[in-house]
Amino acid sequence: MAQKKLNIAVAGATGAVGNQMIRSLEEMDFPIQSVVFLASKRSVGRQLKFKGDLIDVQELKKDSFKGIDIALFSAGGGTSETFAPWAFKDGCVVVDNSSAWRMDPEVPLVVPEVNPHAVDRYTQKGIIANPNCSTIQMVVALHPIHQKFGIKRIVVSTYQAVSGTGKKAIDELFDQTRAMINFLDYQNNVYPHRIAFNCLPHIDKFLDNGYTKEEMKMVNETRKIMEDDSITVTATTVRVPVFFGHSESVNIETQEPVSADEVKTLLKNAPGIKVMDDPDQNVYPLATDAAGQDLTLVGRIRQDESIPNGINMWIVADNIRKGAATNTVQIAQILAKEYL
Numbered sequence: 001m002a003q004k005k006l007n008i009a010v011a012g013a014t015g016a017v018g019n020q021m022i023r024s025l026e027e028m029d030f031p032i033q034s035v036v037f038l039a040s041k042r043s044v045g046r047q048l049k050f051k052g053d054l055i056d057v058q059e060l061k062k063d064s065f066k067g068i069d070i071a072l073f074s075a076g077g078g079t080s081e082t083f084a085p086w087a088f089k090d091g092c093v094v095v096d097n098s099s100a101w102r103m104d105p106e107v108p109l110v111v112p113e114v115n116p117h118a119v120d121r122y123t124q125k126g127i128i129a130n131p132n133c134s135t136i137q138m139v140v141a142l143h144p145i146h147q148k149f150g151i152k153r154i155v156v157s158t159y160q161a162v163s164g165t166g167k168k169a170i171d172e173l174f175d176q177t178r179a180m181i182n183f184l185d186y187q188n189n190v191y192p193h194r195i196a197f198n199c200l201p202h203i204d205k206f207l208d209n210g211y212t213k214e215e216m217k218m219v220n221e222t223r224k225i226m227e228d229d230s231i232t233v234t235a236t237t238v239r240v241p242v243f244f245g246h247s248e249s250v251n252i253e254t255q256e257p258v259s260a261d262e263v264k265t266l267l268k269n270a271p272g273i274k275v276m277d278d279p280d281q282n283v284y285p286l287a288t289d290a291a292g293q294d295l296t297l298v299g300r301i302r303q304d305e306s307i308p309n310g311i312n313m314w315i316v317a318d319n320i321r322k323g324a325a326t327n328t329v330q331i332a333q334i335l336a337k338e339y340l
């Protein structure tokens with residue numbers, strides 16, 4: 001039977017993630033009847049391309065969702081908080097890329113390779129949350145290991161691209177880099193310090209416990225997606241002068257003994273993953289390998305020799321694609337295929 005075609009809205013269509021959502025809807029051949037592109041008042045008058053047609057950008061309003069089946073949101077947390085309930089009122093399911101709803105017990109938080117079954121709880125609030133970019137790529141790689149060997153503890157340090165902050169941050173890295181190599185003055189508008197030729201151990205706001213919000217997202221979202229509160233997680237999240245692609249150094253301690261070879265074999269056969277691990281040939285995942293494609297890349301898989309059951313690895317993915325837009329469209333695909 002042919003799949004039902006759906007009416008889709010993209011809220012935040014003019015942004016970095018919104019733009020990739022549009023491209024992913026095209027690339028993944030989503031069953032579409034019609035599309036509506038929504039953004040702020042500022043973008044009214046702009047047009048965006050979809051499958052060869054130019055579509056007018058409309059202002060996001062409370063009544064934007066009449067007749068829409070699924071709305072993909074990436075327009076900031078405040079916008080999602082305000083508008084997702086209005087979408088629900090009009091019978092539209094929201095797949096939300098912001099952090100606004102992720103830890104709401106009535107909202108599923110989904111990575112299709114890990115917990116696709118959680119989608120069925122979308123009916124409670126009409127919202128499915130897309131996890132934080134750094135968390136998505138980490139759980140894609142760790143879930144198969146957790147299922148087989150049981151993960152007790154995760155220690156992660158991230159090296160995150162500026163595109164995760166949005167279009168203004170991409171411009172800031174570009175402008176600062178150009179200014180510095182020409183010995184010109186530069187401005188810090190997006191980050192509190194210069195990002196060009198620098199690393200900032202500060203992503204999102206600082207919390208009372210000394211961690212940043214981004215770090216605590218990795219702790220709490222990992223447990224929610226893996227459906228196991230016994231896993232302990234500690235994170236240090238760092239912004240680096242890379243445009244696209246988040247990299248992560250991840251150390252795990254497992255319950256059962258595990259070898260690096262077992263992990264390599266397991267991950268080679270796991271969904272959504274490409275193992276790139278041949279140190280003799282200088283093969284390991286780079287942000288430049290990850291950018292522009294949808295797989296999570298894993299390499300540098302090796303024994304942690306400081307503890308009995310430990311593994312170290314390096315995990316890289318395109319933060320705008322698998323870390324945001326692709327994962328959102330994959331969730332919408334499950335909805336379209338199995339629920340709507």
Ligand code: A2P
Binds near residue numbers: 018039079166168
């Ligand atoms: P606009 O381009 O009209 O400002 P990014 O994260 O790349 O900066 O993109 C943010 C996206 O969210 C943009 O599409 C932006 O639209 C949209 N956006 C931001 N605030 C609002 C708002 N209050 N209402 C609707 N869309 C918004």
